Amino acid sequence: VKILSLHPKEIEPLAELTAAIPLLRRYGWDVADARKILKRALVDPSNDLIVAKEGRQIWGLAWIMKGGGFARSAYLRLIAVDARVRRRGVGRDLMKEAERRHLRPNGLILLATSTNKAARRFYERLGYRSVGSLRNYVRKGLREIIYFKPSFRSRLKKKS
Numbered sequence: 001v002k003i004l005s006l007h008p009k010e011i012e013p014l015a016e017l018t019a020a021i022p023l024l025r026r027y028g029w030d031v032a033d034a035r036k037i038l039k040r041a042l043v044d045p046s047n048d049l050i051v052a053k054e055g056r057q058i059w060g061l062a063w064i065m066k067g068g069g070f071a072r073s074a075y076l077r078l079i080a081v082d083a084r085v086r087r088r089g090v091g092r093d094l095m096k097e098a099e100r101r102h103l104r105p106n107g108l109i110l111l112a113t114s115t116n117k118a119a120r121r122f123y124e125r126l127g128y129r130s131v132g133s134l135r136n137y138v139r140k141g142l143r144e145i146i147y148f149k150p151s152f153r154s155r156l157k158k159k160s
C-alpha cells in the first residue's frame with residue numbers, strides 16, 4: 001500500500017468509499033456532497049489530502065486542514081479506511097504520513113464522536129490524548145471528544 005497525495009482522478013472512488021461509511025452517512029455525507037467537498041478541498045492550499053493506494057485501488061483517505069486547529073495546530077478533518085481492509089495498518093500509515101507532514105510545529109488536533117470506540121482506540125494507540133469534549137457540537141445529542149498530539153518541540157518545552 002502506497003501513501004500519496006490525492007490525484008484528481010481519485011475523487012470519485014473516494015467519494016464512494018467515504019459515502020459507504022455509516023458514521024459519515026449519519027452526519028449527512030453522501031456521494032454527491034463528498035464529490036463536491038473533496039473537489040473544493042483539493043484546490044484549496046490550506047487542505048492536504050492523503051490517500052492509501054494499492055495498484056489502482058484506493059483504500060483510504062486522511063484529510064488535514066493546515067492551521068485548522070484554533071488557527072495554530074493542524075486539524076485532521078477526516079480519516080476513512082475501506083471496511084474491507086481495516087485492522088491491517090492502513091489507517092496507521094495514513095496518520096504517520098499526516099504527522100510527518102503536519103505534526104510540526106504545533107501538533108495535531110482532531111475530534112472523535114464519543115461513541116466511536118474503534119476510532120478512539122485507534123487515536124489513543126497513536127499517542128493522541130483526550131483533552132476535552134464538546135456536547136451537541138456536530139449533531140444534537142452527540143458528544144465530540146477533542147484529541148491532541150503535541151509536536152516533539154512542544155513536548156520538550158513542557159518538560160523543561
Ligand SMILES: CC(C)(COP(=O)(O)OP(=O)(O)OC[C@H]1O[C@@H](n2cnc3c(N)ncnc32)[C@H](O)[C@@H]1OP(=O)(O)O)[C@@H](O)C(=O)NCCC(=O)NCCS
Nearest residue numbers: 078079080081086087088089090091092118119121122125
Ligand atoms: C478508524 C479507522 C480509520 C482505523 O483504520 P484502520 O486501517 O482499520 O486502523 P489500523 O489497522 O491502522 O489500526 C491501528 C491500531 O488502532 C487500533 N484500532 C483500529 N481499529 C480498531 C478497532 N475497531 N477496535 C479497537 N482498536 C482498533 C488498534 O490498536 C490497531 O492496531 P492493531 O490492529 O495492531 O491492534 C477505520 O476504522 C475507519 O475508517 N473507520 C470509519 C471512519 C471513522 O470512524 N473515522 C474516524 C472518525 S473521524
